[in-house]
Amino acid sequence: MSESSSSPTGADGGSPFELQYFPPDPDLAEMVSSFYFVRLDMPVFDEYERADRPQLRIMSMAEGEYIFPDGHYFPAKRATIVGPTSGSVRARGKGPLRIYGFGLQPVGWATLMGDHADKLTDRAMDAADLFGDWIDEVAEALIAAKDTSERLVIANNIAREILQKNQPAPAWFTRTVDHWLTQSVSPQVPDLVEATGMSIRSVERMTKHYYGLSPRMLARKYRAVRAASALARGECLEEAQLGDAFYDQSHLIREMKRFAGATPGQLARPTPYTEATTRGRKQLAGKVSPLVSDT
Numbered sequence: 001m002s003e004s005s006s007s008p009t010g011a012d013g014g015s016p017f018e019l020q021y022f023p024p025d026p027d028l029a030e031m032v033s034s035f036y037f038v039r040l041d042m043p044v045f046d047e048y049e050r051a052d053r054p055q056l057r058i059m060s061m062a063e064g065e066y067i068f069p070d071g072h073y074f075p076a077k078r079a080t081i082v083g084p085t086s087g088s089v090r091a092r093g094k095g096p097l098r099i100y101g102f103g104l105q106p107v108g109w110a111t112l113m114g115d116h117a118d119k120l121t122d123r124a125m126d127a128a129d130l131f132g133d134w135i136d137e138v139a140e141a142l143i144a145a146k147d148t149s150e151r152l153v154i155a156n157n158i159a160r161e162i163l164q165k166n167q168p169a170p171a172w173f174t175r176t177v178d179h180w181l182t183q184s185v186s187p188q189v190p191d192l193v194e195a196t197g198m199s200i201r202s203v204e205r206m207t208k209h210y211y212g213l214s215p216r217m218l219a220r221k222y223r224a225v226r227a228a229s230a231l232a233r234g235e236c237l238e239e240a241q242l243g244d245a246f247y248d249q250s251h252l253i254r255e256m257k258r259f260a261g262a263t264p265g266q267l268a269r270p271t272p273y274t275e276a277t278t279r280g281r282k283q284l285a286g287k288v289s290p291l292v293s294d295t
Contacts, residue, residue, distance in 0.1 A: 068123065
């Protein structure tokens with residue numbers, strides 16, 4: 001079993017926070033970006049999460065909340081579906097707490113949500129509204145699992161179960177968009193239109209449906225979070241070939257603040273959560289899509 005983890009050490013030598021990332025089983029690779037398990041043994045968790053792909057999160061208890069870029073507030077449920085986000089999201093919770101979750105690739109997101117995939121951008125919903133009481137049984141099984149290996153088997157089976165609901169999205173389109181987002185540090189919309197052979201209007205409609213954002217906003221989001229991840233890992237933008245991705249320093253600061261929730265100066269001294277997230281994803285390189293591991 002492959003995994004990556006980060007366990008910042010507290011002043012007393014303990015580990016109040018642990019984050020582990022795992023690649024999905026091969027049959028889920030186009031639908032699930034990665035699984036993650038979080039242990040929070042601290043009284044309060046309060047962090048800005050970067051703009052990200054959709055998530056399904058199961059918590060040991062519903063003690064938390066999300067505040068989205070437009071100020072929308074959503075109290076965390078035992079199981080929460082968080083839609084794609086267009087900016088940083090403030091996540092708060094009370095510990096001790098355990099979180100078991102996975103990110104959804106565009107194919108998985110559209111398969112899960114069907115015609116409603118583009119209606120949950122910068123929003124969240126109670127997973128029980130979609131799955132009923134079954135999701136509570138799932139939460140209990142994850143919490144009761146004897147070890148990480150058993151928990152990962154359960155998590156993969158959960159993903160298989162819920163992603164059978166609707167017909168899958170057109171993988172050719174999402175592969176094309178993912179390639180477009182990773183082949184350049186500053187993706188240009190005309191290049192995507194040419195690669196798909198579709199009209200700009202059709203491309204916009206499909207990216208909003210499967211990714212929750214327009215092509216232009218999607219390019220801005222991944223340009224910023226890629227640069228933010230590099231800085232949080234201690235890399236300089238020039239070495240990461242991202243130095244020319246922004247017009248000037250003020251442009252860089254604005255974009256990172258919006259999409260990563262922190263300035264370049266703050267990312268040079270990342271919080272334990274930010275550092276664990278960026279390093280954990282990078283350690284998945286070669287096991288998941290570059291769009292996951294590099295951002």
